[in-house]
Every structure is written in structure tokens, then in C-alpha cells.
Amino acid sequence: MVYSFPEEVLEYVFAFLSSDKDRNAVSLVCKSWYEIERWCRRRVFIGNCYAVSPQIMIRRFPEVRAVKIKGKPHFADFNLVPERWGAYVYPWISAMARSYPWLEEIKLKRMVVTDESLELISKSFKNFKVLSLSSCEGFTTDGLSSIAANCRNLRELDLRESEVEDLSGHWLSHFPDNFTSLVSLNMSCLGSEVSFSALERLISRCPNLKTLRLNRAVPVEKLASLLRRAPQLVEFGTGACSTEIRTDIFSNLVEAFSGCKHLESLSGFWDVVPAYLPAMYCVCSRITKLNLSYATVQSPDLVELISQCSNLKCLWVLDYIEDAGLKALSSYCKDLQELRVFPSDPYSAEPNVSLTEQGLVTVSAGCPKLQSVLYFCRQMSNAALIAIARNRPNLLRFRLCIIEPQAPDYLTLEPLDTGFGAIVEHCKELRRLSLSGLLTDRVFEYIGTHAKKLEMLSLAFAGDSDLGLHHVLSGCESLRKLEIRDCPFGDRALLANAAKLETMRSLWMSSCSVSYGACKLLGQKMPNLNVEVIDERGPPDSRPESISVEKLYVYRTVAGPRADKPDFVWTMDEDGALRFS
């Protein structure tokens, strides 16, 4: 029986499909569904700003209300992407300013955002509500002033981990006196002091404020006053807590925290004096997320705090926690899902804390829901990795950073191949993996054989030959992003698996052994890929073709070669190939 479904009924059904995957599937059913769907898609996610152009997005989806765009490759976080590489958001903002007057949300990651862009945003979208700039750069606090002054309906301003040129704290005072819609403010990355009275007044008049992450410059003695004005807060980030402890400050803080019955997430704690931590004990039992990665506090004080957080799901902490603290974590926090342990002193030759592989093994044994791990440490063994794999087959994300490159199993001095092999063999749903330590091609054989759900793989100083790269490219069916530095991978594996690159979002290779000649060949062979050579030594054809390029970034695109390349980036085979229009 054939139903003639009116368009508005199909739209009603499509409204219950919000994921990009489902929306994209709908568009493939038939041409009329494609048409209906594209007019009612309200949220667009662009994983690589150069895989598509603003014009293509706007032509296909005329009624968008929310965009999320990602720019630079992940290795930009480790300063591997040179300045002026790209990922400028201005062309996107300017195109959307003309075509999306009702745009409400812009979320950007690793993009270059200028004050001009921010001003254009603030003036072009009357109903603008959400601005999230994660790991972005290129703007100053003047740009924030425009947003504060002009976005009358702003709900969220989140600057997490962005690099902002902080001219002054005066930007916050630009929120008008009748502005009351703020729900979320994350200014933790800013340096300057904002006017405290302006901040107090802002918080007092925004009854829906749920998230407030202050910057370092807000001193601990001022926290109580802010918390008293926002007892409805769910997420709170303190400023620096380094003032010498005083009874009155402490008791004010205790009182203020005890009024916050909805707090679930805490962060901040820069240089926190341990004596302040007990002020938070009254909220600990409700806390599910704790970011102590700026808290230079020793293990016993950390344990005191953590032992009260029986509902903790996510902990970010410095390695001051040590194995002893992780043992306590594993016995008190049975709901733990995510653990990140950061190094307090990565550049010192000797370990400054007693944190070893044992801490992670203990947590993997004691926390049955653990699925996400980022762990910096100085020693690891295959035995420990095998134990972790057997304890936690439900791991989804596993990033291990052994600080010394190519460090072997410290017990047997062997490579860590079998350990990581056990991880991919037991953790069948693993989506993200970062390797470190001494690794041969063998580990890649294990990965290619077992890591069938792996979407993102990060490698450094690993492998012996092209065979390693070949195993990964030919075996990892779900691979979307591969980032490699300082590995002996070269032409053969890359060219043999050229077609694979069209099934992935991107490939990054720096300080490897890929020749300029191979890059040219790849560009010729694969017209739908942008094969970009990044080389600050000057044009690659001024050197023999067999010379390895410094950096290579390959990604699929429907937009053709970039028009905004700096003078140290070349797109292979830019002229000869056919392109999608």
C-alpha cells in the first residue's frame, strides 16, 4: 500500500531525526526527500572547514539556525601547525551574515577568529544565543565587548582554552543593564581582571545562569559573594585560590557552597591552598565532574576531597595524585567514566611524583564504568597494559602518553607491542587510541587486525617501516582521522592505500618519510583529495623529488583546493584535475 505523505508530515517526522547521520540518510532516499530535508535542517556540523565552502553549505541548507565548524588539525594543539596556516572563520561569518539572519548558534574549534568576525556576528544575527570558541585564537577582548554589547539574547559565551589577546577586563561591563538571558559563561582562559561589581551585577540579574567558569584573576575571597547570588549554579569554576587562608574567608565560602544545592561540576582551583578544599566538602556528594588540572595539591589533600565524591563520573587531575591517590579513587568512585592525568613537570629528567603504571591498572580494576582514559606517565609495561585491557574491555578512548619517546617496557625492555595489542584485542568498541613508547610494526599489525571500530589514531616515534602504516590503512575499517609524527612511514604505504584516504576525514604526517614525488602522485591519482604539502624551507620543487616533505595534510573535500593558502602550503596537482563544482 502506497501512502502519499504530505510534505509537512514528513517534516514532522524528520524533526525527530537530529543526528547528522540520520539526516544525511534521509536525504539519500529520493529527490523529494532530499528537498524536504534540506529546507528543514536546522543544525549543521562541519568537521573540516576546508572540506566544504560556505557557499555550498548555504545553497544546500537555506534555513540553518546552528553551525559547528572545526578548523585546524588536532596536532595544532602541540604546535605542529605553523602560524598563518589557515582556518579563518571570517568568510563563513560573512556568508552567513548575508544568508542566515536567524542564526542562533556558532560553535568553533581550532579556528582563527578576529575581532572583525566577532563584531559581524554581534551585528548580523538578531536572535543570536550561543557562541562557543574552543581552542580558537586571533581575537582580543575588544571582540568580546562587541558580543556583550550587541547580543541581546545571548545565552552562552564559552571561550574554553582559546588564546585571547587580553587588552583589559572591561569587556564584561559592556553587557547592558537590561541583559538577563545569560545561562553559561566560561571566561577561564582570560588573564585580566574584570570589574568585580559588573560581574556581581551581571550574575545577580541572570536568574537562569547555570554555568559560571571564572578566570584566575577572581580571588578566592570574592567567590562567596558570587555564589550567594547564583545558588542555582550547576557548573562552577573558581579563580585562583592562592590567598593565605583566613577564617572569615573560609567560613563565608563554606556557607556559600552549602547554599548551592545543584552543583554538579567544579573546576578552576589555580594554585589552590589545600586548606580551602574542605569548604567544598558539602557539595562533593553531588559532584559528577571535577577538573583539578590546575590544582598543585599533593595526594593526601586530593584524596580527602575525592573520597567524598561518591558520584564522580569524570576526573581531570595532575599527577600529584600519585598511585596512592588513584587507589583511593578506585575505591571511592565506582561510577567513574573518564580519567585524565596530566604531568606536573613533563620536562624534568627525573620523576617528581610517585605515579606509575600501577595507578592506572588499579583504576581499571576498580572502576567498572571507566571508558575514557588520558594518562601521562614515565613508565609502562606490557603486563600493565594487558591487565588494563582485561579489566576494562569497555574502553572507548585510550590515550597513553609515556613522556620519554620510545620508552620500552621498563621491566623487560621489550617494545610495548603486545600491551597495546591486548588493548585493541579486548576493547572491541575502542574509538580513539594514542600510542607512545617503543613500538615496532607489530603493534600496527595488531591494530589493523583488531581495531575495527577505531575512528582516530595518534602516533609518534613508532614503527619500523611502511608496513606499519599499511597495516593501519588497510585494516582499520572505521578510521576517520590519522595523525602521525616522526614515524618512518613513506611513499609505498601511502600510494598503495590512496583510495582509503577518501573514506577518512583527514591524514596528518609530519617528520615522516613521504617524498615530494609521492605527494604529487597522490594528488594526481586522487582528484577529490586536497593533498597539501606544508614546508617552511621554500617551494618543494626547488629540491629533488625524492626529498621528504616536512609536513603533509591530506583531506577529502567537495570544495576543491583552498584559495587562502599561506606561502608555505602547496596543494598537489591543483591545476590538472577535475573538481566538483
Next chain:
Amino acid sequence: MSSPEEKTLILKSSDNEEFLVKESVAVQCITIKNLVEDGCDLDAIPLLNVDSKNLAWIIEFMEKYADSTSTDAEKKDFDTEFVKKPFNDVLGLILAANYLNFPALMDVMCDACANEMKLWSVEQVREKFHIQNDYTEEEEKAVRAENFWAFE
């Protein structure tokens, strides 16, 4: 407690079956509500696009939702069971809910329909909706590329 004078409506399906429903329950369908408010004084309200099978179900749903004693949790449980029908019946109910302009039923049935679709391949969706694929191979390839490379 309903008043002894509370009005009962007669709803007549497209296949001429008559159903008695309290007015307060039936007006959850905005189409019916409008007819009543416009002073329709027919003996029976003919619903030309709703057959008896669908109308029976719709009345079952309306009565559950009009019942002030049922909790949100009970309604959710009811919904879960209610949508367990062959897919063609789900589609039929969506069309009927659309014709009657019954928002609560539309929400529940469209959500159920979407949940089914999430589990299917593109080919399966075409089959279940009885839709002919009118893309050429090249066109489909181009849409797939744009979808996966740009927008996912």
C-alpha cells in the same frame, strides 16, 4: 468527576462505524474541537479519512491521555506499548493524526517512526515507505560524497 450532563459525541469512521466519545476527550483533536466550537450540530461527526481500525486506536489513545489520574510514567509505558504495531499501521496512524490535528498522537507516532528509521539503511527506508529511488548512480554518489565529506 464528570458531570452527568457531559456531552458525548458520535464519531463516524470512513467505513461507517460509529464510536461514542466524551466531548472533553475528543477535543484533543483540534479538527474535532473546531467543529464543536463552530456549533456543528450533526448527529455524528463524519471522519472521512479515518477508518474504524485507526479510529479505535485513536480513541484508545485519547482516553488514556485525557485521564487525569494517569501519571507521566504510566503514559510513557502506554506509549511504548501503543507504538508496537506493524510499520504500515504506524504510518496510517500518523496520517490519521495529521488529518485530525492531534498533536500528542503526532508526537508519539512520529517519534516512533523516526526511531524505526534510525535502524534502517537507505534501501530499507525506501522499501518501507514504498518509495522509488529516482537518483541516478552518479547523482547518488555526489550526494553521498557531500553528505559524508562535508556534513558529518
